[in-house]
Amino acid sequence: MAKLDALIDELVTANRILAREGVVDSFGHVSARHPDNPRRYLLSRSRAPDCIENDDIMEFALDGTPIDARGRGPYLERYIHGALYEARSDVMSVVHNHSESVIPYGVTGKAIKPIFHMGASIGHEVPIWDQHTKFGDTDLLVRTMAQGHDLAKKLGKGATCLMRGHGCVVVGPYLRRTVYTAIYLELNAKLQMQAEAMSKKVRFLTKGEVSKVTETTSPANVNRAWENWCRAVDRPYRD
């Protein structure tokens, strides 16, 4: 399979996985930077993740302009993706979602921190971006590149950023790793909420532990999960 076709196929799989794992529901999306052109990215037309087929995957310029739309309507919030690819050349994939456990953290201002080794990939800290600070009353959607740039600034060099009253973004060095981080961000938030309800003295991972886990999480680790997720959504697994 050609490199581009393989990535499109994997992007469809990623959508189905995120839906099954409860990271996205009818809303939320995942993209990948174009393998041959770093100024472009691949993202579905406006459709629920679990319904997406290969033909739904569109190509966009970083400013959100569709390349060869062929009548397909894009997501209003595609600017999230373009702005993050523009700001971070190391980022090859972006997830935007509203998974359940990240919402309470975003609206209380409490910090999500890695609580177990599977959560280390979220990074040392998870900043919270509030669209209201700079843009006032909006419908909370990221509808412009200016809003996307502001979000990118808050994300900084990290892997994850909450969006107050909305959801979060997750970025990564390759598609599977980004999906992996998005799934464990949700789980880390869920378990942290329980631990913090039990005790004020929660022991989080040390900075050194977070760094070591992040360094040693290899594509082989991620692939162990990827095979499992592919099986669950009945999609072929490729090494």
Add this chain to the structure above:
Amino acid sequence: MAKLDALIDELVTANRILAREGVVDSFGHVSARHPDNPRRYLLSRSRAPDCIENDDIMEFALDGTPIDARGRGPYLERYIHGALYEARSDVMSVVHNHSESVIPYGVTGKAIKPIFHMGASIGHEVPIWDQHTKFGDTDLLVRTMAQGHDLAKKLGKGATCLMRGHGCVVVGPYLRRTVYTAIYLELNAKLQMQAEAMSKKVRFLTKGEVSKVTETTSPANVNRAWENWCRAVDRPYRD
């Protein structure tokens, strides 16, 4: 398909979706105003939502009198629907349910408020109606038009109203939007409960944000979810 037949078909789909999404269990119901006669509405015979077929959909006058019952037994609580259609000419669809997270709000008197953009469609506030206030000890079911009118008064011009010790009602300008609101009312309540357990300083959506989200939630947004829900319950999706 004729307009009426299409709506009946969609109403069956709505029942199945609400069951799968956990908004109704064996109880709860959804209706639509008759497309040709605003003094009538469509509602299933007394049956669990997940079991309903097209032939179960009955037609009722606003006072709850069945039109051509053909031996089908109606829900005891159909007066909820008639009373709300009577009070609100803008309402084209009504859901009544006992979804899990709305119950605790109804019995504690705590207010549900939009906590994330998906929750904005519940409206600026969710009043709580207590049947006991006016009707004393009852079996809590809305068994008369008088009880329905009292509920309609508490609902006012809003989209949602809790019923203490019982459940809630959700109304909307079209069937799919009403189902959408009912699903996200439940999710908003669930996430709000978690956020309020974490902190006393929960930042809800501003009034301006709620208004903007409500204005910009288009049938296209709702349809993105509708397609996804149809797929999950194995019913055909129509634009």
Add this chain to the structure above:
Amino acid sequence: MAKLDALIDELVTANRILAREGVVDSFGHVSARHPDNPRRYLLSRSRAPDCIENDDIMEFALDGTPIDARGRGPYLERYIHGALYEARSDVMSVVHNHSESVIPYGVTGKAIKPIFHMGASIGHEVPIWDQHTKFGDTDLLVRTMAQGHDLAKKLGKGATCLMRGHGCVVVGPYLRRTVYTAIYLELNAKLQMQAEAMSKKVRFLTKGEVSKVTETTSPANVNRAWENWCRAVDRPYRD
């Protein structure tokens, strides 16, 4: 179908339903009084509820002696059933289970009370029986008629009784109603736990409301749920 065969068939269905609704897992059981002989009851051999077939249903004397065992091994805890049928001539069916939300109430001594109309069938109050009080350190199983009689005394004239550190029993005037009560006891406990975590001022159903709901809950209401549950476990529904 003969009356006995029909009841055996329904008892198998009841087991499957309780498993699917999360009231029992691999453990827990449901029985029915024999339709022709009030001194006997029907209960599966020792097997997980979701695996039970018609041939697994055994007949027992009230003291727990199997009638025509044909090599089938009975549950060690069958004395729960016999003792309750003996003590209560109005009881035609018994469920014993360890569903999740009843455990925390049993071990904290907090009282479960009806919080919404679906929960009213659990009765005005749910007593807590502690096997330790009379029998000291045991393996907590009800292994003798003496233990069963002590449990029956605590249950009194009610429909439900918690067993500290173990689970609960539910009794009813017919099989479907008992299953119905067991399912909503679990849900009531779950929702009550959430409400009590939110506020110290939880408004429960009044005594009058509980009585009215109990009086008006007819076999037709229960059958609406029964049809739905049969569908979910792929068993035929009979009126």
Add this chain to the structure above:
Amino acid sequence: MAKLDALIDELVTANRILAREGVVDSFGHVSARHPDNPRRYLLSRSRAPDCIENDDIMEFALDGTPIDARGRGPYLERYIHGALYEARSDVMSVVHNHSESVIPYGVTGKAIKPIFHMGASIGHEVPIWDQHTKFGDTDLLVRTMAQGHDLAKKLGKGATCLMRGHGCVVVGPYLRRTVYTAIYLELNAKLQMQAEAMSKKVRFLTKGEVSKVTETTSPANVNRAWENWCRAVDRPYRD
């Protein structure tokens, strides 16, 4: 079927069961001591539990050296298994997992204690091992025999041990019993968390009760659950 082949088959079943019951996700593993050679154990190659087939089961020396690897890559954390088999001649099976409810206990230092009779198999107490105490900042994985020995020391003579910021280990006298304990450790932790949120006066099982339940939990009890779990994962059940 030869004894070894039967055990390999059962080990595959155990993996599938642990996945379905939510004890493992894409990570976590279960092993059995070799039936003919107590200095060896059986454990899958590095693969997600729900994907494992009979050919994935490898044989290891206690120090973690694969016997006849045939290109199959082992789990990095296999030292957990070898170290526990070495330290405890009574242990015939080991589970390592990160199930949801054990994580909050591990990071708060709160003790898990048996709260209901199904939880008694976790033992009188569940110690917490912190890899950081002796080994400082690591990626939290048990990558050496030295780490495994330290964990074995903390486990002592018990059946369960939490690993702070990581998960837990469960050991047992035979494979099915170990799986049983792992499943009920997770459930006990979940229910205990709820009970402790409700009240400061939680009544746990007495030491005498824990001992009695442990003594009377027979293979027949465990098999009742095993048959049920086999059915759920569509694997043949053998007595």
